[in-house]
Amino acid sequence: xxxxxxxxxxxxxxxxxxxxxxxxxxxxxxxxxxxxxxxxxxxxxxxxxxxxxxxxxxxxxxxxxxxxxxxxxxxxxxxxxxxxxxxxxxxxxxxxxxxxxxxxxxxxxxxxxxxxxxxxxxxx
Numbered sequence: 001x002x003x004x005x006x007x008x009x010x011x012x013x014x015x016x017x018x019x020x021x022x023x024x025x026x027x028x029x030x031x032x033x034x035x036x037x038x039x040x041x042x043x044x045x046x047x048x049x050x051x052x053x054x055x056x057x058x059x060x061x062x063x064x065x066x067x068x069x070x071x072x073x074x075x076x077x078x079x080x081x082x083x084x085x086x087x088x089x090x091x092x093x094x095x096x097x098x099x100x101x102x103x104x105x106x107x108x109x110x111x112x113x114x115x116x117x118x119x120x121x122x123x124x
Contacts, residue, residue, distance in 0.1 A: 001025040001113050005094045008118030011084055015122070019079040021094030021115055028075040032100045035068060035079045036108055037090035037120075046106040047092070048079060057105055061087075084122045091117040 007019040021033070034049035048068040049057045056068055067080040077094060095111035104110040 001096075003094050003096060003113055003115035005092065005115040005118040008092060008120045010121045010123065013085055013122055013124050015084050016080070016082045017084065017120060019081065019092055019094075019118060019120075021077045021079075023075045023077075023096065023113075026075075026096065026098075026113070028070075028096075029072045031096040031098050032105060033068075033070060033077040034095045034097075034105065034111060035077075035092060036095060037088075037092045038117075039090040042090075044093070044108050046108070049105045050077065051102070051105070055102075059106075081120070084120075086122045086124045089120060089122050091119050093117045 002024045004022045030052055032051045035047040036044050037047050038044040046059055048066055050068045050070050065083045070077045094115040096113045097111045100110050
């Protein structure tokens with residue numbers, strides 16, 4: 001199983017980025033997928049998740065600015081990030097799990113598979 005995150009970069013506050021996470025080696029449509037981020041010196045935190053039935057979940061700080069989506073034909077999950085803020089600066093990781101339950105969807109240790117991370121830097 002491989003998860004390959006991409007799309008990070010250096011942007012200014014207010015800009016947009018779209019992260020992608022291409023997967024292989026799994027039956028993507030059966031997996032819930034999540035995005036997490038980790039800023040320097042901080043713990044990894046939940047950002048967004050989408051279930052196999054396309055229910056979505058977000059951390060409060062990104063609601064209204066970020067959108068998670070999935071393309072089962074491409075085995076890929078996306079994170080559209082608009083109106084980026086300096087506090088969004090972090091390494092962003094995608095993760096997947098087939099058996100995750102909704103009450104645990106925000107918990108990183110519940111995910112079996114992880115991508116390598118992509119760096120998002122937002123300057124003020």
